[in-house]
Amino acid sequence: AQSVTQPDIHITVSEGASLELRCNYSYGATPYLFWYVQSPGQGLQLLLKYFSGDTLVQGIKGFEAEFKRSQSSFNLRKPSVHWSDAAEYFCAVGGGDYKLSFGAGTTVTVRA
């Protein structure tokens, strides 16, 4: 069975500073990996996805993520955060049956 671990429950970062959110997955084959963002009271929005190919993927809102098979990781990064990046971020892994497994989420707080 596939699973995702997001080790950080809550991260606080200063506006303009860099951000990195950790994601570790468990899956027996090549995974499909996703990062979603959820603003307060909203549904989830897809930030980026990895299916195959280049292990560094670019997403919306200036986010990128790097797939590292040796570490079973898919960490999300942003070089300079904006106050609007305050939200909850979810990493998800998919296998061969279109079902996604989500991590518990990381809440990001941005301080001025």
Added chain:
Amino acid sequence: DAGITQSPRYKITETGRQVTLMCHQTWSHSYMFWYRQDLGHGLRLIYYSAAADITDKGEVPDGYVVSRSKTENFPLTLESATRSQTSVYFCATGGQGAYEQYFGPGTRLTVT
């Protein structure tokens, strides 16, 4: 074009009552999914559907019933609501290959 809508957005019901949450999409995506979101658990899959009249259980299906007579609708019914079903429920549709999922705004359900 509304994409994916959920109704109601908020619902309070009593233990033992039957309640149905509605999900409607305008994209004609084949796959549709129901998740529940609880603090500390991220999103957990309740049921999903690959097409009209084809449904299957997810990770936490007990106490829920789904149907899909039309491609665009995927209602979720709690036959006899319990307090443990207090949660935020998200419907999603499957885009490219169904791995890229698009989420509705959610329904916040409280069972008293």
